[in-house]
Every structure is written in structure tokens, then in C-alpha cells.
Amino acid sequence: MAAAAPAPTTSSPPTTGGGDGRRRRRKVSDLSKLKARDKVVVGLFLGIPLLFVLTLVVFPALASVLLSFTRWNGIGGLGTIEWIGGKNYSDIVSIYPPFWPAIQNNVVMLVFLFTIPTVLGIYLAVLLDKELRFTWFYQTAFFMPVVLSLALVGFIWQLIYSRDQGLINGVLGTTIDWYGDPSVNFYAVLVATGWRHTGYIMLIYLAGLKGVDPALREAALVDGCTERQTFFRVVLPVMRPINIIVLVITVIESLRAFDIVWVINKGRNGLELIAALVTQNVVGEASRIGFGSALSTIMLIISTVFVIIYLRVVMRDEPGGAR
Amino acid sequence: MNRPSSEAEYLARIVPPSVAGTRFTRRSFLRGMGVAGAGIAAPALLAACGGGDDAEPAATGGAGAGGGGEVTFGLNESTGAGVPYDRNIAAVEAFQEASGTSVKVNAVDHNTFQEQINNYLQGNPDDVFTWFAGYRMRFFADQGLIGDISDIYPIEGIGEGFVKASTGNDGQQYFVPEQNYPWAVFYRKSLWEENGWTPPTTLDEMKALAADMQSTGIIPIGFADKDGWPAMGTFDILNMRINGYDFHVSLMAGDESWDSEEVKEVFRVWADLLPFHQPDPLGRTWQEAATSLQNNETAMILFGLFLTEQFPDEVDDFDFFTFPEIDSAIGADAIDAPIDGFCMSANPANEEGAKEFLKFRASPENADAQNAAGFTQIWANSNADLEPLSELQKKSAELIAAQASIAQFLDRDTRPDFASTVMIPSLQQFIGNPEDIDGLCASIEAQKQSIFATEES
Numbered sequence: 207m208a209a210a211a212p213a214p215t216t217s218s219p220p221t222t223g224g225g226d227g228r229r230r231r232r233k234v235s236d237l238s239k240l241k242a243r244d245k246v247v248v249g250l251f252l253g254i255p256l257l258f259v260l261t262l263v264v265f266p267a268l269a270s271v272l273l274s275f276t277r278w279n280g281i282g283g284l285g286t287i288e289w290i291g292g293k294n295y296s297d298i299v300s301i302y303p304p305f306w307p308a309i310q311n312n313v314v315m316l317v318f319l320f321t322i323p324t325v326l327g328i329y330l331a332v333l334l335d336k337e338l339r340f341t342w343f344y345q346t347a348f349f350m351p352v353v354l355s356l357a358l359v360g361f362i363w364q365l366i367y368s369r370d371q372g373l374i375n376g377v378l379g380t381t382i383d384w385y386g387d388p389s390v391n392f393y394a395v396l397v398a399t400g401w402r403h404t405g406y407i408m409l410i411y412l413a414g415l416k417g418v419d420p421a422l423r424e425a426a427l428v429d430g431c432t433e434r435q436t437f438f439r440v441v442l443p444v445m446r447p448i449n450i451i452v453l454v455i456t457v458i459e460s461l462r463a464f465d466i467v468w469v470i471n472k473g474r475n476g477l478e479l480i481a482a483l484v485t486q487n488v489v490g491e492a493s494r495i496g497f498g499s500a501l502s503t504i505m506l507i508i509s510t511v512f513v514i515i516y517l518r519v520v521m522r523d524e525p526g527g528a529r
Numbered sequence: 530m531n532r533p534s535s536e537a538e539y540l541a542r543i544v545p546p547s548v549a550g551t552r553f554t555r556r557s558f559l560r561g562m563g564v565a566g567a568g569i570a571a572p573a574l575l576a577a578c579g580g581g582d583d584a585e586p587a588a589t590g591g592a593g594a595g596g597g598g599e600v601t602f603g604l605n606e607s608t609g610a611g612v613p614y615d616r617n618i619a620a621v622e623a624f625q626e627a628s629g630t631s632v633k634v635n636a637v638d639h640n641t642f643q644e645q646i647n648n649y650l651q652g653n654p655d656d657v658f659t660w661f662a663g664y665r666m667r668f669f670a671d672q673g674l675i676g677d678i679s680d681i682y683p684i685e686g687i688g689e690g691f692v693k694a695s696t697g698n699d700g701q702q703y704f705v706p707e708q709n710y711p712w713a714v715f716y717r718k719s720l721w722e723e724n725g726w727t728p729p730t731t732l733d734e735m736k737a738l739a740a741d742m743q744s745t746g747i748i749p750i751g752f753a754d755k756d757g758w759p760a761m762g763t764f765d766i767l768n769m770r771i772n773g774y775d776f777h778v779s780l781m782a783g784d785e786s787w788d789s790e791e792v793k794e795v796f797r798v799w800a801d802l803l804p805f806h807q808p809d810p811l812g813r814t815w816q817e818a819a820t821s822l823q824n825n826e827t828a829m830i831l832f833g834l835f836l837t838e839q840f841p842d843e844v845d846d847f848d849f850f851t852f853p854e855i856d857s858a859i860g861a862d863a864i865d866a867p868i869d870g871f872c873m874s875a876n877p878a879n880e881e882g883a884k885e886f887l888k889f890r891a892s893p894e895n896a897d898a899q900n901a902a903g904f905t906q907i908w909a910n911s912n913a914d915l916e917p918l919s920e921l922q923k924k925s926a927e928l929i930a931a932q933a934s935i936a937q938f939l940d941r942d943t944r945p946d947f948a949s950t951v952m953i954p955s956l957q958q959f960i961g962n963p964e965d966i967d968g969l970c971a972s973i974e975a976q977k978q979s980i981f982a983t984e985e986s
Contacts (some may be wrong), residue, residue, distance in 0.1 A: 277982075279946070280647050293979075301975040302952055370814045370821065384913025385755060388961055413619050449938050462582035471755055475957040491665070491945035494980070 267506060274500035280493040294500035306499075309480035311392055312508075315399065315479070316460035323400035324456050325405025332437065334408070335415040345412070348384075348405040360469025363398050377447055388476025397478055398466050405457055414448030415441070450520065457512050461505065480505045545564040549849075558585045599631045599945035600882040603649070603658030605642035612838075614641075616902035623898035624889045650674040656877035657886050662868040664781070668705050668839045669872075670697030677701045678874035681884050684891050686912035690935060694868050705871045705887045706909035707895070710834035711925050712762050712865040712938075713849040720747075720825050720912050728850035732770075732798070735853050737803040742828045750802070751830035752810040753818035754960060757953035760810070761939035763831055763863050764956060770855040774863040774934040781979035783942040788974035793966050794893055798855065800963040833867070834925050844919060851928060862933040867941055868909065944980060951976045 240248065274294055278287045298305050334341050351359065366373045367384035371497060375381055386393045416443055426436040442449070464481035467473045473482025480501060487498030602621065607612040621632045635655050642649070642659070651656075660666060660675075667674045682692060687706060688875045695704035714728075721727070729735035733747040739749035754760040768777045779785050780792070807818065807827055819839035825827065830836065831852060831964060837844045842968060848887045854861040871890050877883040889895055896904075896913035904918070907926045915923055929935065940948035955973050959966075 281674070297976075297979050301972065301979065303958070303972055366812075367812075367818065369809055370817050381809070383809035383812040384810050388811075389817065391812070471563065471811075472757065474757060474954050475961065486950055487946075491646060492949045493647050494950065495948045 245263045270499040271497075271503050271506070273496055274503045276496040276499075278489050278495040280495045286450055290496070295504075296498050297497070298500055298504070304474070304478040304483055307476070308473075308483050311477070311479050312460065312463070314392070315396065315463050316457065318396050319400070319403055319456050319460045322450060323403040326400075326413050327404040328418070328452070330404065331411035331415055334412055345409070349409050352405045356465045356469055359398070359402070359466065362523045363394075363466070367394055367465065384477065385470055391470075391476045395466055395470065399459075399463055402466075403456070406455070406459075409447060410452060410455070411445075414445050450516075454516055457516075461509055461512070478484040480508075498504070533974070539650050539690075546654060547566075554908045589902045598879050599633055599883055600657060600879050600886050600961065601633045601655035602886065603634060603642070603655035604634050605634050605639050605659040607638040611742065612903045612905070613828075616718050616899040616904055618623065619898045619902040620824065620890065620895050621781065623894065624886055625831065627889070628882075628885055630885060632886060650874065654874040656883040657871055657873055658705065658878055660870065660872045661937070661941050662704055662706060662870060662942055663937035664938060665941060665945055666695075667697050668687065668944075670699070670701075670703040672873055673705050673948060674882075676875050676877060677706065678884060678887060684888060684910075686893060686910035687891055688911055691868065694935070694937070695870070703872060705891045706868045707870045707890050708904075708906040708909055709866045709868040709929065709935075710906040711849075711851075712766065712833050712850050712930050713925075713928065714831050715836055715847055715849045716829040716830050717822065717825065718848050720828065725810060726828070729853045729854050732855045736802070738806070739802075745815075748807050748821075748827045749805040749829065751818045751822050751827035752806040753813040753815045754810045754957060755812055755814050757949075758940055759815050759832070760956040760960060761948070761952065762833070762865060763799065764795065765939050766831065766979050767799055767855070769863040769934075770852060770859060770861060771795050771798060773859045774936065777863075778942070781939070781950045783943070783947075783977060786862065786974055787977055788970045793970055796923075796959060796963070796966045798833075799959070800801070800966065803960070803963055810960055819952070823898075823921065833865075834906060834921070843929050844921060849921070849924070849928075862931070863936065864928070864932055866929050866932070866935045867938045869906075869940065870909070947977060949982045951980065 271285075273291060274452065276287045276293055277290050277294075309506075330344075334344055337345070354362070363419040364372075364385075369375060369381060369383045369386065372384065374384065382390065385391050422440055422444060423436055426440045431439065462481055463479055464485070467479055467482050471477055473479055473486060484498050484502045485503065486492065487494040489500060541671065604617055606617060606718055608614060618634065621634060625631055633655075637645075643677070646660075646665075650675065662894075664677070677697075684697075684705070684958050691706045695702045695706055697703045716726075716728075724742075726738060726742070742749040752759075752763075765777065768780065771794055776785060777790060781789070787790070802837055807813070809819065810818075814837070815832070816839055817833075818827070818830060819836050822830050822836075822915050823840045823843065834849075837847060840847075851861055851864060873880070873883045873887060891910055892910075893910055893912045893914060896908045896910060900914065900917040905922070906928065907918075908915070915926060927965075936942055939952060944953075951973060955969060959969055
């Protein structure tokens with residue numbers, strides 16, 4: 207987003223001011239046309255957010271890249287930081303057992319969120335858009351998981367999944383160790399994550415659907431489209447901005463997926479996720495700042511790939527962009 | 530759930546009630562100043578912005594105002610924590626009454642306090658704060674983050690073992706012990722009597738007993754490791770029984786190899802015992818394991834004394850024995866008995882008051898104040914009144930007194946980064962797959978060398 211903002215200024219060619227009274231030939235907004243006061247206002251409006259982005263996003267990101275080449279326990283001044291080159295990275299890929307399972311789990315999470323909860327969320331939104339009776343009830347029910355606090359979500363699933371006292375084993379009479387058995391516990395987490403994600407996507411999509419001009423549907427109906435065709439040929443293309451948001455949210459959620467595994471067992475024993483590993487190493491008493499930073503740098507690189515793809519898609523199709 | 534219509538409304542929702550209570554406009558603030566007086570309004574506002582719940586015991590108002598000023602106290606129990614919080618407040622009130630020094634309590638949730646300790650100590654720590662004896666205390670002492678309090682020693686009733694545990698690497702004291710508790714094998718007396726079971730004294734006896742228990746359909750040994758740390762208790766005790774306390778200490782210090790025959794032997798013995806343990810421990814919380822013991826689904830469990838807090842009404846029917854001997858040359862005279870207590874920050878605002886408070890917390894008077902509030906562990910001070918304590922507590926005190934050596938617990942005896950990022954996953958991996966001991970030990974050792982390389986020796 208930040209990259210898109212300066213675009214207009216670069217495209218404005220230098221103009222020799224002064225020519226009052228003559229009409230401008232170009233429609234492009236021109237900086238020199240602004241009054242001094244306006245320039246200050248624009249400067250402030252751009253500068254303050256820029257300052258925030260720099261101090262809160264860019265600087266910490268760079269710092270964490272730098273720290274990833276060090277060994278530091280977070281105690282004492284910067285003088286206690288020890289440079290160790292790429293050792294953190296080589297340790298991560300060679301002797302740190304949770305790393306590869308974490309990568310794998312993150313990928314599985316991404317694929318899963320895309321294929322099931324996102325689709326389900328869209329489907330529910332379409333159904334709810336039909337002005338069913340008690341639609342408010344369904345909306346609330348499906349959206350509830352998104353609003354619940356982390357601690358509560360952990361507690362709810364503990365009640366359901368607990369091996370000895372849980373709902374599932376109680377009803378089915380089984381003794382499956384949903385949380386502890388590393389061959390099944392990640393699936394349990396996927397269900398719990400999907401439970402939240404579905405409601406989130408549903409709400410966003412429902413909001414988008416409400417904004418679709420009814421005339422379009424009527425026109426499609428008049429032209430003899432079936433309901434399916436109306437949705438896939440007319441509504442879905444119109445909803446493009448929402449679709450992109452849903453896409454982005456899904457990617458972000460799968461990369462950040464963290465809270466549920468954290469409340470279950472702090473991301474261990476089959477529930478490794480990169481975000482959880484970063485937290486394990488950096489936050490808390492462990493304070494392996496350098497090692498954790500290396501992990502978060504890896505996460506940053508992965509996210510960057512997605513950000514680039516996203517920006518390319520968005521920029522290409524923006525009205526101002528090249529078509 | 531209606532969504533907030535404006536950002537302000539949204540932000541207002543996420544502000545905790547303790548803070549929201551002090552949100553007012555400038556006008557109402559000014560009005561408040563006029564009515565209540567700046568002296569009352571302003572500190573309340575500041576206090577509400579602080580990290581934790583600020584609870585000021587009743588006496589703050591005026592009672593002891595003439596005494597030694599005010600001491601700030603960082604407590605690792607939050608307001609809603611029940612007994613642990615209440616008895617701390619009881620101690621604080623008793624101290625205020627006795628000394629005339631007022632204590633301002635900054636109560637923070639237990640785990641949060643522990644996780645934020647690095648930032649806490651480097652920021653603006655309270656004069657006195659709760660902490661544990663062991664590696665981490667000594668480490669902070671080395672870093673100059675906690676204050677030297679050797680001039681309050683010797684403290685009457687605090688024995689040599691406790692003083693040793695309170696001493697930093699430089700030979701000075703940095704810690705005041707208040708209480709500790711043993712790790713032992715707990716069981717229900719009535720169930721054992723009914724079946725004619727008696728506490729084993731050797732590993733072979735324990736295995737025979739376990740086999741007998743299995744034949745009655747009861748799981749011999751309760752086990753839970755979802756939280757990651759309970760299995761450390763089993764590792765500690767097996768290592769101390771098989772290789773002895775001294776080896777355990779140097780292993781924890783990073784001086785012995787985890788890839789050694791000694792450590793592999795520990796895992797082999799453990800693997801041998803695992804079939805007697807409650808299955809699928811990795812998905813079970815220790816509270817659930819306590820319930821299993823209470824319901825006679827399991828016959829015994831190796832755990833800390835605080836296990837009994839899970840069934841306070843039935844505590845009289847429970848007893849414990851120390852983990853049996855494995856190697857007669859080593860014996861069974863070492864256990865984990867973690868010590869909880871207090872440290873003073875490096876630059877306290879009120880050093881004199883802080884030391885007074887620390888001394889009080891190790892005194893028999895402190896015990897008197899807390900016994901009434903439901904204390905469940907054991908006093909460090911040997912002069913403390915044990916009369917109001919339960920049989921189990923008294924027996925615990927005897928058990929600890931009988932030990933030749935006391936360990937603190939794996940995550941207190943070694944580097945916290947090693948304990949949490951290497952040992953927890955490794956022990957969980959072992960429990961899930963006890964076959965690959967060689968691979969596991971090699972992996973632990975490789976990670977240990979990477980982590981312990983930090984240590985400037």
C-alpha cells in the first residue's frame with residue numbers, strides 16, 4: 207500500500223509555475239499548484255503515517271534481519287550482542303527439529319484454509335444473503351468464533367477435544383488423543399482454525415454481497431440465467447475487490463495462524479508453526495533473540511513473496527495501472 | 530454482536546475495565562480535581578495505566594504512614610488467583626502493621642510475570658519481587674539485575690541449604706527463601722490399603738507393584754505432559770537416581786554431554802517404565818491427571834505437592850513416598866524441591882524498607898500471617914509454626930529435611946532457553962516415540978552446544 211502512495215508525485219513532470227490565468231493542459235494533479243499551506247497539510251498527512259510505518263514496521267523488520275545474524279539474550283546493552291554470521295540459519299535448517307514440521311504445517315494450513323473454510327464461508331454468505339428467516343441468528347452464530355477471545359477459544363476446544371473428559375471422546379466412546387497424538391492433533395487444529403476462519407470470510411463476503419447492485423441480478427434473470435450462472439458469471443466477477451481481500455486475508459491468516467496452537471500446547475509436539483516457534487524463542491524467559499529473529503526473517507521472506515504477488519495483481523488491474 | 534460503528538467505539542471496547550474506569554473528558558477530570566483533590570485523582574489515574582492490577586491493601590491510607598515510607602512489591606499472582614494471592618496480601622498486611630512501612634502491591638498473572646521477567650528487570654522493577662532460587666536467579670545476579678542482600682543474612686531459622694540456594698555465583702546472597710515443596714509419588718491411602726499395596730523402595734519393587742496394579746485394571750502411574758514441564762520431573766528424578774545428584778547438576782550446567790551413556794540409560798529406564806504410565810500423556814493437562822488420580826483411575830503419580838490443591842476436600846486420604854532407589858550405590862536421597870521466594874531489584878527506591886520486607890517474608894511471623902489464609906506448601910524457616918499445616922505438609926517438611934541434596938527442577942536448574950526450546954520438545958518427542966533414544970540424545974546435544982556456546986566462562 208505504501209508503495210502505491212508516492213506514485214502520483216513521480217508522474218508529475220516539472221512545471222514552471224507562474225502562468226496564472228492560463229489553463230493547464232494536463233489534468234494530472236500538480237504539486238506546484240498547491241498553496242504552501244496545502245503542501246504542509248499534504249506533507250503532514252503523508253509524513254506522519256510514513257513516520258509510523260518507518261518506526262513501527264520498517265525499522266523493526268530491518269532490526270530483526272540484523273539481529274538474526276547475532277546471538278543475544280536481550281539482557282544488557284547493545285554491546286553484549288555477538289555477531290555469529292549465518293549460524294542461526296544453519297542451525298535452524300540442520301539441528302532444530304521443529305523447523306521443517308513448522309514449514310510443512312504452514313503450507314498445509316494455507317492449502318486447507320483456501321480449499322475448505324474460505325469456500326464454505328463464501329457459500330454460507332451466499333445462503334445468508336437470500337434473506338432467510340432468522341438470518342441474524344445464523345450470522346451471529348457463525349461469526350461468534352471470530353469475536354471470542356483467545357483464552358475462551360482454547361477453553362472451548364479443550365472441552366471438546368480433551369482425551370479423558372472431552373465431548374468427542376465422550377460421545378463416540380473413543381479414546382483418541384486429539385491434542386497429544388502428533389499424527390492427528392494438527393487436523394484437530396485445522397478444524398478449530400477453520401471454525402473461526404469460516405465465520406470471518408462469511409461476514410466479509412456477506413458485506414460484499416449486500417453491496418452488489420440488485421439490478422445486475424435482475425438483468426441476468428431477464429436474460430435467462432440460472433441461479434448458478436448468475437452467481438458465477440455476474441456476481442462473482444463484480445465482487446472482484448472482495449475476492450482479492452478474501453484471498454489476502456486467507457494468506458495472512460495461514461501465515462499468522464498461531465493463536466489456537468499457542469493456547470493448545472504452545473506450538474509443540476506436532477503443532478509447530480513458524481509464528482509459534484518465533485514466539486517460543488523470543489518471547490518469554492527463553493530470549494533467544496538472535497535465533498528467533500532468524501526464524502522471523504524466514505517468515506518475512508515467505509510473506510514478502512505473497513505480498514509481491516498480491517501487489518502485482520492489484521496494481522495491474524487498478525484503473526490507473528497499465529491494462 | 531453488533532460491530533462498533535466508529536474507531537473510537539471499537540477502541541473503547543478493547544480497553545480493559547480497570548483502565549476504562551478512569552477514562553474521562555478533560556472537563557470531568559478538572560471537575561474531579563476540584564472535588565476530590567489532585568492528590569487522590571492523579572495517582573489513581575497513573576496506577577490504572579500500570580502493567581498489572583494494582584491492589585492497595587487497606588492500610589495504605591494512613592495507618593502506617595509514619596513508618597519507613599513505601600515499598601513496591603511485584604507479586605506473581607493476580608488478583609483473581611485465590612489462595613496464593615490472598616495469603617500474600619495477608620503477609621503484606623501483617624508486615625505493614627508490624628513495621629509501619631506501607632507496601633504497594635503490583636499483582637501480575639503468574640505465567641505473564643515469568644515470561645516478562647527480562648523486560649521487567651531491565652525496565653522499572655518493583656523494590657521487591659517474587660522469584661525462584663536456582664540458575665535463573667544466579668544468572669540475573671551475574672548480570673547485575675538484582676540487588677545484593679547479603680547484609681540481611683544470616684536470618685534466624687533459615688538453614689544452610691537454603692542459604693546456599695540463595696547465593697549467587699559471586700558468593701553473595703541475592704534471594705530470600707520463603708517456601709518450598711517436594712516432588713514425590715502421590716497415592717490414595719484407602720485405595721492402596723484395600724488392595725494391600727505398599728510403597729516400593731526399589732525400582733524392581735515398583736515394577737512388580739505396577740504389574741499387580743495393571744492386573745486389577747488400574748493404570749499404575751498417572752502421567753500428563755501437555756504443558757511440557759511435568760515430564761521434566763520424571764527426567765530429574767530418574768537422572769538423580771541413576772547418575773546421582775552431582776551428575777545431574779553438571780548436566781544441567783551444560784558440562785556433561787547429553788549424548789552420553791549416562792543420559793541414554795535414563796531414557797532407557799524411562800522407556801521401560803512408560804508402559805506402566807497413563808497412555809497419551811501429551812494431550813493431558815496435569816489437572817486432568819490429578820482428576821484421574823482422585824477418581825482411582827490411576828494408582829500413583831510423580832508430582833509436586835501442589836497436586837493436592839486440586840482436591841482440597843480429600844487431601845487427608847492422600848499420602849506420598851519418595852521415588853524408589855534404582856542404583857544402591859547412588860541411593861535415594863535427592864529430590865526436586867523448588868524454592869520460591871523474593872529478590873530485591875538492583876536499584877530499589879526504598880532499599881531499607883525493601884530489606885525489612887524481605888527479612889519479614891522469611892520470618893516465622895510471615896508464616897503465622899499466612900497459615901490462616903490457606904498455605905499449601907512448606908516454610909523455609911525452620912522456626913515457623915507447622916501446627917496449623919496438614920499431615921501431608923508436615924511429612925513433606927520431614928522428607929525435604931531428610932535429603933542429602935535438593936535440586937530445583939529442570940527448568941530452574943538450567944538455562945531457560947535450553948529448557949523451554951530444547952528440553953520440552955525433546956521430552957515430548959521421547960514420550961511419543963521412546964524407541965529412538967540415540968537420535969534424540971544426539972539432537973539434544975547438538976542443540977545444547979549451540980545454545981550453551983553463548984556462555985562466557
